[in-house]
Amino acid sequence: MDVPVIELTGVRKSFGPVDVLKGVNLAAYAGKVTALVGDNGAGKSTLIKGLAGVQPYDEGVVTFEGKPVTLHTPREAAALGIEVVYQDLALCENLDIVQNMFLGREEISNGTLNEGTMEREAAETLRSLSVRTVSSVRQKVSSLSGGQRQTVAIARSVLKKAKVVILDEPTAALGVAQTEQVLALVRRLAESGVAVILISHNLVDVFEVADYVSVLYLGQMVAASVPIAETNNEDVIGYITGTKSYNGGQK
């Protein structure tokens, strides 16, 4: 059994009278891709916003590398090495690739931007992920395709040695070829030792790239960290729609 890098236990979150997360457990493992699936409104985004520190949980325990931690601000999350790649909000189109990858954590020398260092690090990070689809790191993001943008957003997340990378529907807007490209990148990301949490509505993607799958149903984790080899498409659809319940797999 893999050791989780990050583990959530009994997480609760409500907005006024609406209980969105009703005691959720979630784990992510180093070097593995954990898919987080669930129907619209199940609470996936709410769960992720808590991990990112942008919308703290009301209750629950977060354990990071075996130690209890708090995630009340984005800075706390970033300090632990938790990075989130949001579907649409990740990049500034008017900036180039280097500027986007270093946004908010620019390399500075003598009060001015150290462009040389940043360009080199950006190119190195892209190379380490075997990204060969961008011709220049000085290209504006507005000139990139959807897949290239997702690639840049993912590269940004690992620039500073992230330990947990959360991807919110990274392939939602992509065509077949670009989806393959991004999934391959997700795989390489995990192989580099990062714990990846992948949110997706596309079960084909999930079965292609994930090691574990966790299913949220109306704010409850109805199937937690099921090894992908021990389940199938039909079962997962059952968990998502609430017509099946998971009982196998010893904890």
Add this chain to the structure above:
Amino acid sequence: MTVTSPAKSKMTGLRAPSEVGIFTVLILVVVILCIMSPSFRTFSNALSLLLNGAVIAFLTLGQMLVLLTGGIDLSAGATVALTGVAAAMAMAYGAPWWVGVIVALALGLLVGAVNGFIIHYGRVPAFIATFAMMGVASAIPMVLTNAASLTVVDGAFSVIGQGKILSVPVPVVLLGVAACIVAVALARTKFGVHVYAMGGSAPAARLAGINIGRNIVTVYALSGFFAAIGGLILTSRLMVGYPSAGLGNELFYSIAGAVVGGVSLFGGVGTVGGAMIGAVLIATVTNGLNVLNVNSYWQSFVIGIIILAGVFYDTNRARLRGIPLAKRLYALTRRGSSSDA
């Protein structure tokens, strides 16, 4: 996957061409005016054009910073009046000229910072917050002076608006220095990248951990500061503090200068170079209309048309980018099939 639109102009980006375009327009306008009017092509007119242009350009510089973040500063003209009168009042109370200068600059910073605070922390849209501030800042000098003008007695104060350094008017020198500092700050510092990022995508900037509040307060404070320099120049040129100075077309012209200079009203796009060329273009057009004895009522009309043209281009920028002019015009005739890249 291959790169679908390999940017050949990697190094130049999209900025240089847009500046070249507006610069060409400026040269054309100057040449046409020189041909049309003997009084336009005199040295003294060139100086007066630059002097008038300096005030507009200072406002444009501040306006541009605010526009880059996706905001707007409608109180810039009123801040000119407020700070110009404040300097004159300070000197009327016996303060030396440099104290008057400090009072004006500090007041400009304060007005701008208050704008920034209201906009960011009070979550009031920039358009409304600065619109309200325009009322407040224009009323104060009227109330304090009872709408009368204040003569400046300290002769040394005249150096700001009337002095020369190596035969270049001081306002033009000040503008050059300020424009260079802002250009370097935008291109080479963290602050600059963050300003562009905030205008490009506010959510992305927030998620990247950028201190948005501090930057918002900074750009509005700088806009107030540059408006104060404009106020000092105006007061110093006439050695009179007019409570109605800057309440005419200055605000209008400063936004026009920024927009025709390629600064996007939607934020995130624009350069100091472009904005300064835009400001000079606006100053040239108004000066040209003056020397051609065109009724001054037509000036706003002409500038309004120029703004419309600039905003029209800005709004349709994504569609028009990189397409030759003839094709652009053709594309505009068949609207509807907008393709957002």
